[in-house]
Amino acid sequence: MTSPSHSFFLSFRRPAVSSFAVAWTRSTSRHPTKSRTRRPFAFRASSTVASEEIQKFQKVQALSLSGEIFAKNSHVFLFYNILMIKTRHLMTPPTTIQYHDVLTVTVESLTNLGFGIARVPIKENDNTILQPEAAATTSTTDEDSTEQKKWVVFIPNVIPGETCRIRIYRNHATYSDADLIQVLTPSEDRIEPKCGLANVCGGCQYQHVKIERQRAIKTQQVQELFEDWGLKRDEFPKVLETLEPSLRSTNQKKDKDSGNSLKSYEIGPIGFKEKASRRLVDVPYCHIATPAINTALEQIRNEKRMEAIEERLKKPSKGATLLLRDAEGVVETNHTEYVDTIVNGLTFRFQAGNFFQNNPYMLPKMVDLVVSAATAPSPKGEPMTHLIDCYCGSGLFALGSSSFFDVCVGIEVNAKAVEEAKGNAALNGIENCDFVSASAEAIFQSQDPVSWVGRECWWRGGCDDNNRKTLLVKDFPRDNTVVVVDPPRKGCSPEFLEQLDQYRPARVVYMSCDPATQARDASFLVGHGYKIMSVQPFDLFPQTRHIECLAVFDRVIN
Ligand SMILES: C[S@@+](CC[C@H](N)C(=O)[O-])C[C@H]1O[C@@H](n2cnc3c(N)ncnc32)[C@H](O)[C@@H]1O
Structure with a gap:
């Protein structure tokens, strides 16, 4: 059900030095809200981005000749994405929420970064979190109807309405990040991802969601973003249904093991950044790229590995970036070519x-x-x-x-x-x-x-x-x-x-x-x-x- 895209950039690590590598691999920020500097333009309370990160992004854009940074490069997009969450019930962190705490929560909605939002009830006076069982039963989607203090937790790979077990892995001033351990009540829109790397690779966020629901989520997110900016429903027409691409990929071969076939070469992984990590995940085959790109990808991976083996005595560097652009079925890897x-x-x-x-x-x-x-x-x-x-x-x-x-x-x-x-x-x-x-x-x-x-x-x-x-x-x-x-x-x-x-x-x-x-x-x-x-x-x-x-x-x- 995917629509293949016709250009993307991959990162890889290799022994030789590359000027691209520094920009691609050093900068990442999953949650811009933790940044200290407010943007000069009038973003809302929760939407702050470090100017330093913006500069990094501009640097990256310059290095890539201001080219389209494909969605796969989420580490680039994330530099200045605005996290739109409502902070009405937020307060100082609860004292007892600890690294590796396991909670049961119900997912209310998704951020525009694709993370599920759960609000965990915490005790009124001492900011301590309620027991997981209590949290599960008292979590509510109606934020306006309760004075119950809530603590926001972000979770990857979930769908609104699902109840899940999660494990906290990072606390911030106004929210926590958690890993998904188990989906207890799966949504009827949950599907098995086509790509064996879907839960690891940072390129895709929604492979576990039926395509129709993905589009419904996007429509709703646009509606909410417009409302968040004070545009009342009667001031703008209903957001139209999200349009799908006109052709669907025939490239549906299931390749669940693709991520496990990495052998130990000098060059290390060639692929995209892992979710919430600076590490690269090896991507031998990408389900949302065109067939021509996937064919070229195999070839270029082999070439790079050979280069790496031949240059193995050189001092290791942080990595480099590959461009593959499919134009009318021909894949171009030289960014200066027309x-x-x-x-x-x-x-x-x-x-x-x-x-x-x-x-x-x-x-x-x-x-x-x-x-x-x-x-x-x-x-x-x-x-x-x-x-x-x-x-x-x-x-x-x-x-x-x-x-x-x-x-x-x-x-x-x-x-x-x-x-x-x-x-x-x-x-x-x-x-x-x-x-x-x-x-x-x-x-x-x-x-x-x-x-x-x-x-x-x-x-x-x-x-x-x-x-x-x-x-x-x-x-x-x-x-x-x-x-x-x-x-x-x-x-x-x-x-x-x-x-x-x-x-x-x-x-x-x-x-x-x-x-x-x-x-x-x-x-x-x-x-x-x-x-x-x-x-x-x-x-x-x-x-x-x-x-x-x-x-x-x-x-x-x-
Ligand atoms: C999203 S792209 C759109 C390009 C074009 N409309 C298209 O669909 O192919 C945004 C473009 O804005 C250019 N850009 C960025 N800042 C700009 C500015 N301050 N003034 C004019 N163009 C700018 C970028 O170089 C880029 O080509």
Whole structure:
């Protein structure tokens, strides 16, 4: 039931030194809430991230040429994910909860990191935890109806509603982490994971959950995130059901023993980080990668092992990172090489290590929905004619929408990606798109006119340079202008949102790979005259906790 993804990065340990290795292997934080420094932008109480960790992430992004960091690299994603839990009943740690305590708990919900949340009742006055038996019977999902003090515990590999035995392995100031010992009352949505490494490998969080329930969980999480940001149910339409990729993997061979076949070579494991650990788990076969990647993976593992054996006298280092990108069935491992991917008939060429959306089985749907949201008549019932694609990467949404608009302009901070976007326009014979290399907020005040070829020329089969039109973005007709945003996981910057607010386009089409920051930005837009028209999650990363989500906003107050 998985949808294979077509690029990923693996870490491995080898004797030779690699500049990638330090960044990949040193930094990890499973629960950002324990960090000391508050983010400068307005996250809620429980959502703090150490600026040092953000810097580490930026370093990693730079090293990977700002390429897509596939979900498998959870150690990268985790640097700045926001843990959205309600802290109303939290207090100082109970004095008696000890490392290796065994408790029986009922799982209430899942965090957006994929961990189950259980709230363990503790004694009113002395902060000591109730006996496990009592905890099991008094745990409740109705947090508003009780004054009972509760202690939050996070548990991996569980499903809401399940009662489990768990063992505490770490205490934090406001919660504890536990290992799952046994599921006492399994959910009817619990299944046997296809991958023998599912409980160990940090890449997937939900393999033990039926795919339909995974999607229902994602839909609910998006709904809750929007509500957590003060957006009441009547202020936004019901979050639509999470969309599944259009094709399913035929790559369903059960390979339960794959994790046990590791032999003792010099090189050590080649794979992903273990759950809640810095250690690597050896992954000879990945069930959520494409068949082409799995074939290439076997080959590259053998090559690396041979290299390691030949270099065995070299001083050991911390490791290195491998990139495997499947573009139309061809796997590229050199991040500087260019690859082609076709989406809805358009060819996108980009460096293998650069950002490009990861799941080819979902991409056509994502582009289609962006296009239909962008092209719907304006709130005044007029056609939308101008499109600004902020955080445009190599031009996916601007180019994908171009045939429906008079002019599209994309802005992107990565100059190489802008070159690719321009190249992709030329490659596809698209003449009404322009691209700017700068930070997104610069677009609204840009003094460089957008240059394009008008539709009337298309019918004549092209124009010479004299027929090019130019217009400053600040002169775009706001009532007919749509701004597409697709920022990194941290969401839009305050500067960008302020500029967007002042620019006041008729519509904002917001694609996000982190609905937590998207919900934060949505609350800003709703507070500044926009109405949420739709919220559509996508299961871009099946079997993992990651959610892609499209939200559409129309300006209703001038
Ligand atoms: C999630 S990707 C989206 C790319 C593109 N929309 C796509 O779907 O292929 C986010 C992009 O934002 C770019 N980016 C990050 N910070 C930016 C900023 N301040 N201004 C403009 N672009 C930025 C990154 O380089 C990356 O290409």
